[in-house]
Amino acid sequence: MMTNITFPKEVTIFTVDKTYAECVSAIDSHKGSVIFDFQDTEEVDGCGIQLLLYLFSIVHQRNDAVTIAHPCESLVDAAVVFNVADVLGLSSATEST
Amino acid sequence: MNLLDTFIEEAEEHLSAMEASLLELEENGVSDDIINTVFRAMHTIKGSAGMVGLDHVSYFAHHIESFLDALRDGRVIYDNDMVAVLMDARDHINTLVNNDATSELMAVSEQLIAKVTPWYESDLTSASPTPFKSNEPEDSLGYWQLIVSPHSDSFKESFDVLPVIRELSELGECVVSTTLINHDDAEFIPTRCYMKFVILLDGAIEQDLIMSAFMFVEDDWEIACEFMSLDEERRLGDILVSMGAADGEAIESALTEQKRAGEFLTEKGVVTAQNVSQALEQQSFVEEKQAHVAKKQASVKVAADKLDKLLDLVGELVIVQSAVNQHADTNEDMALTNIGEELSRLTTEIRDTTFGIRMLPIGSTFGRYRRLIRDLSQSLGKKVKLETKGADTEVDKMVLESLNDPLIHLLRNSMDHGVESPHVRLESGKSETGTINLEASHRNGQVSIVIRDDGAGLNTQRIKEKALSKGIISDDDTLSDHDIHQLIFAPGFSTASEISDVSGRGVGMDVVKTSIENMQGSINLSSIQSEGTTTEILLPLTLAIIDGLMVDVAGEVFIIPLSSIEECVEVNHDQPEREDGSHLIKTRGRLVPALSLKHHFSIKGAPANYPQCVIVNAAEHRFGLIVDNVIGQHQTVIKSLGKLYHNVRGLIGSTILGNGDVAMIIDAAQLFEDVILPTKYSSSMETTNADEN
Numbered sequence: 001m002m003t004n005i006t007f008p009k010e011v012t013i014f015t016v017d018k019t020y021a022e023c024v025s026a027i028d029s030h031k032g033s034v035i036f037d038f039q040d041t042e043e044v045d046g047c048g049i050q051l052l053l054y055l056f057s058i059v060h061q062r063n064d065a066v067t068i069a070h071p072c073e074s075l076v077d078a079a080v081v082f083n084v085a086d087v088l089g090l091s092s093a094t095e096s097t
Numbered sequence: 098m099n100l101l102d103t104f105i106e107e108a109e110e111h112l113s114a115m116e117a118s119l120l121e122l123e124e125n126g127v128s129d130d131i132i133n134t135v136f137r138a139m140h141t142i143k144g145s146a147g148m149v150g151l152d153h154v155s156y157f158a159h160h161i162e163s164f165l166d167a168l169r170d171g172r173v174i175y176d177n178d179m180v181a182v183l184m185d186a187r188d189h190i191n192t193l194v195n196n197d198a199t200s201e202l203m204a205v206s207e208q209l210i211a212k213v214t215p216w217y218e219s220d221l222t223s224a225s226p227t228p229f230k231s232n233e234p235e236d237s238l239g240y241w242q243l244i245v246s247p248h249s250d251s252f253k254e255s256f257d258v259l260p261v262i263r264e265l266s267e268l269g270e271c272v273v274s275t276t277l278i279n280h281d282d283a284e285f286i287p288t289r290c291y292m293k294f295v296i297l298l299d300g301a302i303e304q305d306l307i308m309s310a311f312m313f314v315e316d317d318w319e320i321a322c323e324f325m326s327l328d329e330e331r332r333l334g335d336i337l338v339s340m341g342a343a344d345g346e347a348i349e350s351a352l353t354e355q356k357r358a359g360e361f362l363t364e365k366g367v368v369t370a371q372n373v374s375q376a377l378e379q380q381s382f383v384e385e386k387q388a389h390v391a392k393k394q395a396s397v398k399v400a401a402d403k404l405d406k407l408l409d410l411v412g413e414l415v416i417v418q419s420a421v422n423q424h425a426d427t428n429e430d431m432a433l434t435n436i437g438e439e440l441s442r443l444t445t446e447i448r449d450t451t452f453g454i455r456m457l458p459i460g461s462t463f464g465r466y467r468r469l470i471r472d473l474s475q476s477l478g479k480k481v482k483l484e485t486k487g488a489d490t491e492v493d494k495m496v497l498e499s500l501n502d503p504l505i506h507l508l509r510n511s512m513d514h515g516v517e518s519p520h521v522r523l524e525s526g527k528s529e530t531g532t533i534n535l536e537a538s539h540r541n542g543q544v545s546i547v548i549r550d551d552g553a554g555l556n557t558q559r560i561k562e563k564a565l566s567k568g569i570i571s572d573d574d575t576l577s578d579h580d581i582h583q584l585i586f587a588p589g590f591s592t593a594s595e596i597s598d599v600s601g602r603g604v605g606m607d608v609v610k611t612s613i614e615n616m617q618g619s620i621n622l623s624s625i626q627s628e629g630t631t632t633e634i635l636l637p638l639t640l641a642i643i644d645g646l647m648v649d650v651a652g653e654v655f656i657i658p659l660s661s662i663e664e665c666v667e668v669n670h671d672q673p674e675r676e677d678g679s680h681l682i683k684t685r686g687r688l689v690p691a692l693s694l695k696h697h698f699s700i701k702g703a704p705a706n707y708p709q710c711v712i713v714n715a716a717e718h719r720f721g722l723i724v725d726n727v728i729g730q731h732q733t734v735i736k737s738l739g740k741l742y743h744n745v746r747g748l749i750g751s752t753i754l755g756n757g758d759v760a761m762i763i764d765a766a767q768l769f770e771d772v773i774l775p776t777k778y779s780s781s782m783e784t785t786n787a788d789e790n
Contacts, residue, residue: 013252016287046259047252051287053277057369081263082294083273083378087371 003030004069006037011048011075023055034059039070049078052088104149106398108194111138115187117464119180120471124482127175129303135183136165142190153198154190157206160213161186167217182212184468239326240386241298241307244339246278246319251290256314258292264310269299272382274375278341293341297382300324327387334362336376343368401494404455411444411451412642412734418444419732419755448642448732457497459537459546460488466508466535473512480530481516483508487537492544496636499616500546503609507548507632508533510606515552515630525627527551540635543618543660549631555582555624563590582624586610617643617658617749619715619766645733645752645762648711648724650694651702654760656733656752657722661713661765665727668708679772682710682721690773691721694763697747697772715766720773722763735762746771 005026008015027034036052038044044052052068059066067089068075079085115138118131125131143158161183167173186209193202243265247258262273277291285291298307304322311320338345343362362368418440425433463485470483492500516522516531523529534549557578564570564584576584584590588607613620618636637643637660645656646665666684668691680691691710695702705725712721735750742748749764 013255013257013288020285020287046257046262046292047288047290049259049275050252050277050290050292053275054285054287054291057277060369078259081259081266081273082275083375084275084371086374 002033002035003027004035004037006039007041009040010043011038011041011051012043012045013047016047016051020051020055023051024058027055027059031064033065033067035067035069037069038072038075041072042074044072044075044078046078046082048075049082049084053084056088101149103398104145104151105194107145108142108154108190111142112187112191112194113461113464114138116184116468119184119187120464120467123177123180123471129169129305132165132169132175136162136169139165142194146194151194153203153206154193157186157193157210158190160210161190164213164217173217179213179216182209185209186213239324240300240383241296241302241304242321242323242325242339243294243296243298243307244319244321245294245296245311246341247290247292247314248317249289249291251314251317252288256317258290258294261310261314262294262296265296265298265307268306268310269302270382271299272297272378274336274340274379276340276372276375295336295340295379297325297379300386325383327383333373333376333380336379337362337368337372340372340376343372399454404451404494407451408455408642411448414444415448415642415732415734416753416755420757421755423755445732452493452642455494456491457494458488459490459492459497459500459544460485462497462501462504463488463535466504469505469508470512470533473509477512478518479512479516480519481512481533482530483533483535485535490537490539490544492537492636496544496616499612500634500636503612503620503634504535504546504548506606506609508535511548511550511552511630515550515554517553521553544636546634546636547631548634549629551629554626554628554630555585555622556626557581560584579623582622585622586620614764614766617764643733643735643762645731646711647728647731647754647760648694648709648722649726649728650698650724651700653698653700654728654754654758655694655724656731656760656762657711657713657765658733658749658762659730661715663712663714663719666710666712666721668710668723680710680721680723682712682723684710684712684721689719689721691723692768692772693723695723695725697768713765715769718769718773720765720769722765722768733762 003026005023008019011019023036036055056066071090076085076090079088079090085091115135118134118138122128122131122135139158139162143155143162146152146154146158164173168175168179189202189205189209193206196202245261247256247261248254251258265271266273274295276293276295278293304324307322308315308320311318334345334349337343360373363370363373418437421433421440422437424430425437466485467483470481473479474481511533516533517525517527519529522531532551534547536545536547536549538545561570561576561581561584564581564587565572567587567590569584569587569590570576585606586609590606610620613634613636616636618634620632620634622630622632624630637658644659646659646662648655648657664684666682668680668682680693681688682691683689689712694700702725708723708725709727710721710723711727712719731752731754733752736752737750738745738748747764747768748761749767750762751759752762754760
């Protein structure tokens with residue numbers, strides 16, 4: 001079973017509390033792999049990357065796969081700066097940009 | 098080479114770097130970069146001098162280093178007067194390094210120490226200078242390691258970490274490792290900052306620049322910035338600990354089992370695969386830098402005389418190779434011909450490689466000319482700026498050494514006679530600071546060195562009068578301005594009204610020309626009154642082996658340097674030879690003066706059926722050398738003629754041919770001067786269209 005979580009327009013310090021709560025709830029309530037969908041997202045800041053790293057770690061801890069779909073430019077850019085593009089599975093997106 | 102020789106050689110390199118930096122300091126003002134370079138030089142000299150037992154050098158360098166230490170730490174405020182004293186100190190160390198500690202030298206040491214001491218007097222009570230810890234280390238020596246833990250409330254206080262890390266990553270080569278630390282899953286608060294960064298940055302980046310990225314957060318964040326030596330091994334476990342991915346104890350305990358560290362630590366759950374991946378990136382960053390340094394250091398110093406010996410041997414090899422080829426041709430021996438061809442290929446490769454080893458960038462000498470201009474500016478009360486170009490141009494070590502004196506003469510002349518004093522320049526509408534350009538480049542397989550000044554230019558009338566008074570020319574001579582300017586190369590010629598320390602002894606330009614010609618080079622001068630003078634020196638890339646054209650003159654073989662040859666044409670029998678052996682050869686619609694080598698060197702023999710004319714270009718003049726037959730190209734090892742033939746003009750040396758015979762090498766420039774130029778028609782004929790005649 002696969003869980004698809006769509007992220008909001010902004011994943012920043014101003015939205016992470018709400019996003020975190022929604023994501024954790026969705027992850028906890030469904031077993032199996034998870035897809036974080038960024039098709040609606042336009043802005044990601046350092047706080048947003050931190051949230052993603054944390055969410056990835058909790059999914060990995062229960063030995064499930066997690067992938068990011070439709071990464072926006074802002075997400076890829078921030079992942080590159082923090083050198084976490086590999087960790088977040090965004091290497092192919094990095095190469096294409 | 099013993100330890101002392103090595104020290105002296107290295108000290109000279111450091112002093113040279115110090116001199117260049119001090120000149121830059123004087124010109125562009127103070128910068129950390131310059132002060133650090135000067136400090137590094139002094140620090141190294143002090144330490145090395147102590148090691149080789151030159152305590153008098155070490156003692157003096159110690160005091161200068163103390164002053165420089167205070168200067169770079171900001172305890173002393175830089176003042177322009179300091180450069181002159183530091184320059185004197187630099188010169189004094191140069192003297193100390195090459196001389197025993199006499200009481201006179203020690204007295205000079207004390208005088209200079211007395212000059213710098215007041216500048217850092219307040220620090221004298223402190224111990225010896227702090228060990229060298231560069232604020233801006235050399236790229237080759239290490240890298241910066243930053244461990245950055247932002248304040249946990251950073252995000253809440255609207256300090257995003259992203260722009261800070263981005264700014265750092267844009268400073269230069271860099272590896273960022275990001276980990277989340279100190280969070281409990283049950284209590285993860287998304288607006289708290291759990292991020293920790295280990296950032297490795299290129300060692301060449303200024304520390305101040307790095308720290309400026311933290312300008313607004315340095316009071317709240319934990320920032321450790323440390324310069325790491327490349328000598329230190331960067332172990333995976335240590336990296337993971339510095340990243341905060343695991344504590345040292347956990348790593349230690351996990352590593353008691355002998356397995357690959359990263360794999361094993363991940364298996365044990367001590368760290369994540371991502372942590373290991375980032376740590377490995379750090380390791381490879383350091384390893385790449387270590388490899389880079391190892392590559393840079395993979396060079397050895399070789400004594401110059403060994404290189405000279407090697408070149409001599411290559412010369413002998415070239416001769417033997419010619420002999421083999423000639424023997425193969427004479428005997429029509431195919432097997433030997435094949436071996437000869439292979440030998441030729443290898444010889445050419447060895448020759449080129451040997452030349453390559455001997456090639457040095459001309460820029461290595463530019464520093465001393467800057468100093469010369471600076472010192473002369475001060476003594477002559479002129480403002481002159483030296484602009485250099487083409488410092489990377491490589492020339493043979495021997496050429497570079499021989500070039501020094503002529504260049505000093507020319508620069509001194511530009512300073513003394515060329516560039517005007519500031520008030521004269523202002524009166525003539527020029528800026529008060531004159532410019533001397535020193536440019537080097539490769540041109541048509543030769544090295545071109547141009548010295549150009551924007552000074553007063555040559556005074557044509559005065560040169561003419563002087564030449565007349567000295568009997569160098571007569572009233573009947575019709576000379577163009579350009580020809581008159583060339584008269585300054587005549588022996589004993591000088592227009593300077595008084596003899597100065599700088600120039601004006603009337604030997605300078607003559608010596609310059611002779612030196613250049615001895616190097617098989619040429620010198621050309623052009624000048625425009627009130628605008629300046631340009632002198633171009635053209636030199637062969639090397640002085641030892643040249644490519645030449647072998648020609649036959651009544652059974653005698655001559656070599657004409659290929660670099661001076663423009664073309665070969667057949668001599669038309671309708672063009673009669675004059676009594677003095679000169680001809681006029683029509684080529685490409687122009688008449689070119691030509692000289693018969695047979696006639697010039699008084700070689701007896703029947704006239705050739707189809708004589709050839711080799712058109713050469715010497716000092717921008719075209720003229721022909723008439724020979725019986727053109728044999729072909731020849732790799733020519735130049736041998737000096739010896740004392741007996743020292744005064745023979747028109748020959749630059751000799752070479753040994755493959756069959757053991759000796760062939761003379763033609764000096765086209767001298768032949769032009771001695772034979773063609775005095776006939777008076779050279780320049781006019783060369784430029785006259787044949788049809789008009």
